[in-house]
Amino acid sequence: MFSVSYTEPVMKATSTPTICLNMIVKNESRVILRLLNTVVKLIDSYCICDTGSTDNTVSLIETFMTEHNIPGKIVFEPFQDFGYNRTHALNEAAKMPNQDYLLLMDADMYLTGEALKNPESFKKTLTKDCYHLCQGSPTYYYKNVRIVKNGKGYSYWGVTHEYVKTPEGTVYDAIDTDVLFIQDIGDGGAKTDKFERDIRLLTKGLEDNPNNDRYTFYLANSLRDAGRIVEAIEMFKKRVEIGGWIEEVWHSYYSMGKCYAILGEHEKAISAWIDGYNHYPNRIENLYEIINYYRLRGKNRSAYTFYVLAHESNRKWGASRDFLFLQKDVYDYKIDYELSIVGYYVNDSGIDLVKTCMKVLAYSHLPDNTASNVLSNYKFYTKKVSHEPNLLPAQPLDVLIRLTDGFNFDQVFVKSTPSIIQRENHLIINTRYVNYRIDDRGGYVNQENVITKNVISVIDISKPLWKVVQEFELKYDTSKDGRYVGLEDIRLFLNGTEILYNANRGMPDGSMKIEHGKISLDEESTKDSKWLELDSGNRQIEKNWVLFQASSPQEDKGTAVKCVYNWNPTFAVGNIDLSSSHVNVIAHKPVPYFFRYLRGSTNGVLIQGELWFICHAVSYEDRRYYYHIVVVVDPKTYTIKRYTPLFTFEGSHVEYTLGFIYVASVDHLLIGYSVYDKTTKYIELSRTFFEKDMIQV
Template sequence: MKENKTICLVMIVRNESKVIERCLNCVKDHIDYWVIVDTGSDDNTPELIQNILKDIPGELHHRPWVNFGVNRTESLQLAKGKADYLLLCDADEQIIFSEQFDSSQLTKESYLVQYNGGNTYSVPYLISGKINWKYVGVTHEYLDSDEDYEREKITTISILDLKDGGFKQEKYDRDIKLLEQGLIDEPNNSRYKFYLANSYRDIENYEKAIEWYKKRIEDGGWIEEVTVSYENLGGCYDLLGDTQKALYYWLEGYDYNPKRMECLFNAIRLYRKQKKHRLAYQLCLIALNISYPEKDILFIKSSVYNYLIYYELSLCAYYVQDLKSGYESSKHVLLQEPYNDSIMKTVINNLYFYKEEAKNDKLYNVKELIKVISEFINRNADHEVSHIQTLDYLKSLV
């Protein structure tokens, strides 16, 4: 019988009194030790940590702030050897352990944990406590080691980033300063260019973001980072009102990496908004052949693959009189995302035009649609007449 592996929580914190209790309560039942480094709190964060974790052995250190790479590396050095595995976490995150998590099954040196939110990506948050790890970069740092290690994804742990921690105040200005200095020191650092572009985008300086996304694309290299650069570059032009350039870069991005859907999806949505429904429809058919990028780790927009591309098809299919695709895509959205009422309202409206296709569907699916639409109507007093008409028609088929 395999023994459970011990786990040590490793964090750096500063002024996290508003969120630290929530964070630690999520993990304290799963850890055997903790090493937390405070980098200059002037609130009661250290006292809260010691109180919440008082029943678990651990260490609270105080160190001056340098940058993320230096301070995170120092925390790993302090934690080395304290447990079989190190669990990494930021204070404004929640680590979610599923009931299936079993530490005795851990064998790899590094496990990629999935971030869930508007973007989905994976980060190495569960790592061997025996290896000399280091963080590379002044900010948006990445984990590495000079030693050999194997890495794989883990599905029994996930991360929810609530983006409300104290350490993210004035985050973008700080990151821009760190990244600009980083590029003075390392002018060929493509990662810095990518995250500098992101930081400028996040403060709505789209012209500067465009400049740096183009530089990142010119560098080539990691296909996922270049793909996201195309996606965000098109997005910046779209926000500036230059839809021609937005479409150009989104289509270039799809051509560069046809295994990712996000760029093509953005082009589809823009064409649909421009009432170019036939073109949007044809591109939808291409997009639906793109599988979810299971092996990718950077900024996957899961909602695009799961239901938003079907939402676009449900809007466009009517204009080419592809009623079957219109019905099937509407059904997919309603069953996949039954609590997004703003989208559901539109899709149920559209389903009115496709409803007769339900005659050819399985009875089980029709019953599921009846259930979802009924629940929507019950919780929305402002539902429309067409919603009732569609529901009544579906009920007549049962």
Template structure:
């Protein structure tokens, strides 16, 4: 193996050099070292010599005076020459990432290595040199190596690694580093050009780069233009084209830079960076066809060759542009041009390259746009499993999609069923039994096939299962033969009719476990489609082995007992390690599975000894899975999950009140044998469930089931619901629809129920007559030939006649109002009702539908034996979740709403074009879109040519009614109207404009003072009479609570606005839950603050403070008093410059005014140090008093928010104790003497970025709205 000498130049790197050397030795074992120090004033030399002495590696330190990089690196080469076979050149703050190895057989004279991760800027640079030859570096900066004698070509070292060019070294501490570099290179260029030294070309290029890095893009323009005029390396010219366009775009002149994007194809026709900018430029101007035209120039290379291009001959490649941003924008362009095949190819590229160095916003848009071309992506196993892997990857990075996006993915995965279910071969090898896989199946060979074949397609280690065992529950003879022929590796237990039922199957499996005694048991039923490739067996065995002592004995293949791909929103669980988490039965907000114990029959692996210790599945109750889960949990046993969704439930879902499962197919009850008595109950009304239980217990009814009612409040509109209810006479009220669906679902269940000829159905708000059970028995005995028997009903007047004996009489439909609170329905009646609904839908309340159903033979008990209060309206005292719910639901599943902005409970007067009464909203939208001059329509059916202000009217004034306003072509943005308590909306927008990315815009958000908006923001509280829609309103509290009893001001005095009800608003950002939003009053824009700040050397270490003269809040007093205390010290190390309106307190250090939104920055920006106190000390209450100095890169001596360190790095400010002025003064003095500002400048800049891009009002609002909206799209947006 050739010997290697580590060769470096260093200066003042003592803070990191030992770590760097230790890091290097983990990758390369050096035989010697040669390090040249260029004037260190710290312990750098000691650290180097001490480190290598302990490692036993010989070498030498050389001390050279500094001249420039080319000169001093050449001296290092000369010092190391011929001391080894190769010299490895390294910088003190560089590092290696990944699986790096030097070539096994090194024969080349020099070797290039990759700098930069795939998702970042990448380039290749020589670092390893033949040390038997002489080398030099040329160039004062951005120097490059050259061989002094003849040498061979360089070789590339590829692999799964990259080098990182560090920014932690001594030189990087200088905030003026890049500007100084630019000035050096500018001078070097002039000298080289005058001397006709070819280096001038390189100097021009890197001078432009340095001006860009210094934030002075305009100064870079002439240098990049020079680069294009020279005969030089084409890669530098390509980069110059990028930078020229970016510079002109930043100057607001993108058209001037457009030429250079097109010019770039002369220098490299394969790179993506300039093409990306062209595509974005033309998309943003509505010229997607032009964007597509430019893409076609690179299409063949990008779609077929780019993946395998090592880019070894390219400079500063921004791989993220080709890996994500180009295909992202091309999806938009191609969709607009209806080239959905290109959309699919671009999405495939994004999945392939897996770039994730981006924010949630991009992924939300990507997966929103997927719906437009989902039918064009491949439905193969490889593609679908690759997509699932990508979803797992983005989840592992903390990203989450919207429910609607998971639904799109669910639909796609379902469409891949034929691929996953395609037959394949599988051979087993007899061996000792350690792992047993079992299945139960019942009369569903189609599902059984899909389940097994999908396992064969996705389980990469299924062959490690030692034995397969299937229990079949009464399938047909032909199906059993087919199963055995298609899947012969299973051992089958064919049950007899006497063994029917799921419990019997599980006990047969339990007995098998007892007899065979495997260590691990995989079990699943016959209705799961696996969609993820994984090593299910090995991962499960390893996990259960690792966590045995933690009492975890089952691991399920889906997170949180999920059934569908939309179940990613089921919350809860305790992370254990990457890819796994523990089931948690503690309740969390949102959907959760906390109600369910540990242990389930869903696809999983379980430790067998645990199951055997619990006994078989014999329990007192029919629902034995729940009993067994309780038995498992009571022993302290736990279950865990794969942190993913591996398989989809293709049988009847738990939430499905329709359809059939294995119990229905086998004529067995899942929860109660031959149950025919049901109570309809909303799951959100446990009070009623308890009350009905007590009522039935008192009456002697012990055999009944609670049927989970369809909750109208959470109803998701489907095509079936639209078809059933369109044209109804109850205005689409959610309660009516939920009630009707509940009864309708039970009717369908009865028709499919082969064990029962009738159902007794109750609602949960009833009372019963005395001796109820005996009276009911008499009615049931006389049920023959009847369709419906109402056990009671609401009637007009009081006509419930009395009788000695309970009997059945024909119902007087003239007095009947409703009776679904208690009735008996026979199968004959059930069929008539379902036939009627098939023909007519459900256009009336379910009670009235039963009354008018053709041919339905209706009777009632006389006298009535079941009673329920009739709720006549909202003022009735009765407790009704139906009659008192006036909210409506849109019976539309199409995407028409994307073109309209809805304003609820308000209308716009006049300007009516036509009136279309009784027409559905969908039809109204279609008519409005096709009517010339129509810009809006309301829910009453009026089409309008103009929209004025919004207001409640006599006809539209309550939820469920409103007006739809057409989105304009510019409505790709989200309009947010601003309201506050101190000025007009227009003035507020002006005040806060600086915090935006420009003109009150932030990505897709646009602040406005107009009523035509999507959302509202209230800062503090609104002015009297201000209009807003609460459910579309975000409230930001930005004033203190002022909890001191002596304070008669503050949020606490705002009445209803002190604690707005979060349930009424989109979000209430009060300080008990959220940190005060970031904002500033300095007259600097977001863009200006993104750059570095130049401090005025004339101010030295003077402390500035911009403060009012107020003297009543605690912070006012402490602030004024402490500055007086400092002035009284007359300490030359601690000097003040104080700015305010009037110098009311007579400060000797007074410098004049610094007015908010005018010139406040003059009192902060030039200063290294700043002092400020918050007016009040309150949790989460951070104001501009800290935001502003950090934004100005000033180190603030601060007192105020007690939990400020929860949000801001404590090193970005200096905490003072305003109860101890002397101690605080000494802290201030010590900080200045230690030059703490310079030491913490990098931290200040990091925190500044956090404030600008995270805590700032605009990104905060963006996050809130993203959570509230289904998606943000760059092209289309939904309400």
């Protein structure tokens, strides 16, 4: 053993504890910098034991540490077994003065968490002897001792799958996963023959320590991972017979069941999983396997029966960080995903399947195919708001339905989605007419040109009996008309007393832009129209940009009108410079996972100090299915606060909305929408109708 680099750590003038990176390495040149780049701000020194690298691992470490002014040493000790070499690394670190804690890592890991943003504050929280961190992935992890006080006589026990052995009286604590988490990738330089190597080491370990519970358990795991399934089953049985720590006993039943399933012996698999539940009902990964097995075979009542058991266990105990090799995604969404299918056939307890589906969709690591399946099945559970009483009185509703009836357009045109705003005692509504149709498969049947005509209606609502006082076909700049003629999906917006609009504009070159401008009721025309452009550049096709204002122009520093141009992967907000066409990006805020499916429908409406938007999502199946959602946003911070479950207006395949108003006097929302782009409809609903089902972010 000798040191190839050593710089004495300097005593810090503050009382902040110091952290030394401590690990063993061998041929880790492919991954070592990935680790070092994540720990560099957290560590004050390093002590690394190389067990026989033949690549440039050592020089990479030295160069990195020198460039970042981090003192430390690398020592060499030939590999004997993992317990021996890791203990050697601990002992070498104990010789280094002024290093309070050791961070125990492997080269094929990396750190994430809030502690990396403010390392000094984190280090000041370290007061205990040992700290457990969770390692693995967001969907599968377990806790392990990864931060320990230096020079306390700790050692590692075990030839492989070793653990930190601590003196009696050691005080432990745990660090939350959002503070520090170890992403365990498992692609290190010593993994090429890992399973067979571990089998050799563990077999030798059992020769020296017969019936050792830990060696037996990990030998069974290694046999399974090496594909030696029959041998693994026998070793798991032996581990169950030894008894002891319930986590390893339960996991042996669980793994035994999975081994039987691989062999196609499903009755034995289910028997093993049930035995695991009988021994330890706290965990549900085994029950999930049973649920999935029965659901895939159409035995939905059996699947539902085991779901009830799993749901109760999950409700009672949850996903404890003390669980060994926790399959966290089972607790977070997988059993609920099973219910989202099984519940269509059997739901004796009357579980709210809308909430179940929304919970699954909100899971941050949901596979795309699972999300698509949930959206596809959601139509069987979704709420149809048209089934609620329409709170709009009969005469005003009749006025809205009859809007534009006096216009004698060619019969090829049909009324479609309206947009609506209120200016004092008047409603101003744009009704879109289109010359295309949507066929039975949800596809568009177009004419030679795709033409949109827009009719503006002004309605006096100052009296109980509403009255149309102005109505005209909106004139616009026709110079950019080509195959696409007219302004598509006009969204009206009130800026003070000015009427603004956004519209999709198909261009002659095949692109689609967002046209923004004003509407003059006197001139019956658009004016000051321009194409909105992001400073970072636009995409070839831009659609569904929606407008909003904060609570007052003063709070917006003179630029009151803003737009949302993306709902995923972030909630993206820009300031519109009304004197030009530029949109300056001012915010990117995180959103729930399923917002990747959302697109803007309506402009934002201020309701009781919050911004309310209606968005839409489309499920692409044999045809398109539209869903809608109300999203509530903080107008000052632009953070998503809550949202409704997805809903439909009538349960039709293609529905769309472009606007709503808030009727503050009665606390109602008046919404305009279309079905199949060939009807124009309105419904008034209580704000509390949406509020009562809101999901908090």
